Amino acid sequence: MAQNAVCKIAVDDIALDRQVITNSDFTFSHVLDDWSVTNQKSSGRCWMFAGLNLFRVGAMKKMNLKEFEFSQNYTFFWDKLERSNHFLQRMIEMVDRPVDDRCIAWLLESPLEDGGQWNMFVNLIKKHGLVPQAFMPETESSSSSSRMNRILLNKLREGAKTLRDMASKDASFDELLDAKDEIITVIHRILSIHLGTPPTHFDWQWNDADKEFHRDGEMTPQQFAEKYITVPVDDYVCLVHDPRPTSPIGKTFTVECLGNVEGGAIVKYLNIDIDLMKQIAMKTIMDGEPVWMGCDVGKMMQSNLGLWDAKLYDYEGIYDTPFTLDKAGRLQYHQTLMTHAMLFTGVDVIQENGREIPRRWRVENSWGADSGRKGFYLMNDNWFDQYMFEIAARKEYLPNELQDALEAEPIVLPAWDPMGALAREVSVVS
Known part of the structure; x- marks a missing residue:
């Protein structure tokens, strides 16, 4: 019967558990969003969209706007340029290693993907500021980045060879x-052709939701960010759930060679228990603020329904075999x-044994309004356990002993560790 069905119909349609669907109610005790979603289109900028979507909530309130977007193309430009410089600097530092050294080979394989991490996002904002989308709108290449990326990769790999050849001749x-700076000048020109030239200043004025006119006058991107980022960015820390036995709870970690802005903050995260991560995310939402998060988006997902549930598909029933890897095993065995960053904008909280616990989560995605329910998704709490990995949150939500743990020197994971994977997201089609 399984063979007859799957030979004619997609296996996911056969394995879909209808009871999970009918029991997943799209209502929440706490909902923050009353805005429309954004669309990263055919690019891997989810981490950037999620960060800017977090910031735009406060900006819309401050400017009394129902809809507003920061320019994702502006931050995209600077991330590509900064990351190119970061890559070439690593090539200079590693000129004494053979080209087939595993770390160098890894860097050459994926030096300039679209993805990124929370700390990398903050580095960009602190150095380059923000602009409204109107002053650096989307282009064909920001919305579909693969062709531009191929050109950039060609120049960066060529640049890596140039630097290594020079070093072999005792440069x-x-x-x-100096040679690196010449390569970066070319990268800047390529980026400007594809994405446009980032503004150094602009004249900002707007009509608010009550049709009242406001004028800030001429501003730099740094001034605009300082005025309209309403959350204390420096108070945020990156928290992950990594259940591998080699990753102790309460320890900080970083990933070798992962970063963008030279001299900026390293990618650093604290490993915490999954229940604590839930409590922090829940309390943040209940206090009126969305939560930036990272997960393995494609697992047990139905995008038309806008639904994630750990038991959404009964593959074991279809194939008559168990799938036994737990979360730690799945990380260890690839x-x-x-794979994706989004924003929690709601949570359904119930009382159980005198405690407030979450049972489902509302998620703002960045795949446009045609995905999910006008771009928003429901995540049942059992999916959070299995496929959620990371949030950015205010340090104050952590217990005191874990706040102290943040100050410890991080354990360095290799460049290819799966906990750095979000920064390697490639162009996607939603």
Whole structure:
């Protein structure tokens, strides 16, 4: 019977558990969003969209606007340029290693993907600020980045060879830096052709939701960010759930060679228990603020329904075999990793044994309004346990002993560790 069905119909349609669907009620005790979703289109900028969507909530309130977007193309430009510089700097530092060294080979394989991490997003904002979308709108290449990325990769790999060849001929460190700057000048030109030229200043004025006129006058991107980012960015920390036995709870970690802005903050996260992550995310939403998060988006998902549930598909019933890897095993054996960042904008909280616990989550995605329910999704709490990996949250929500743990020197994971995977997201089609 399974063979007859699956030979004619997609296996997901056969395995879909209808009881999960009928029991998933799209209502929540706490909902923050009353705005429309954004659309990253055919790019891997989810981390950037999620961060800017977090910031735009406060900006809309401050400016009394129903709809507003920061320019995702502006931050995209600077991330590509900064990451190019970061990559070439690593090539200079590693010129004494053979080209087939595993770390160098890894960097050459994926030096300039679209993805990123929370700390990388903050680095961009602190250095380059923000602009409204109107002053650097989307282009064909920001919305569909694969062709541009291929050109950039060609130049970066060529640049890596140039630097290594110079080093083999005893070029000085300063000579290598000068050569790197020449390569970055070319990268800047390519990016400007594809994405436009980032504004250094602009004149900002608007009509608010009550049709009242406001004028800020001429501003720089840094001034605009300082005025309209309403959350204390410096108070945020990156929290993950990594259940592998090699990743102790309460320890900080970083990933080798992962970053964008030279001299900026490293990618650093604290490993915490999954229940604590839930409590922090829940309390943040209940206090009126969305939550930036990272997960393995494609697992047990039905995008037309806008639904995630850990038991959404009964593959075991279809194939008459158990699938036994737990979350730690899936990480260790390359079965799961962080693939997408989004925003929690709601939670359904119930009382159980005198405690407030979440049972489902409302998620703002960045795949446009045609995905999910006008772009919003429902995540049942059992899916959170299995496929959620990361949130950015205010340090104050952590217990005191874990706040102290944040100050510890991080354990360094290799460049290819799955906990760095979100920064390797490639162009996607939603």
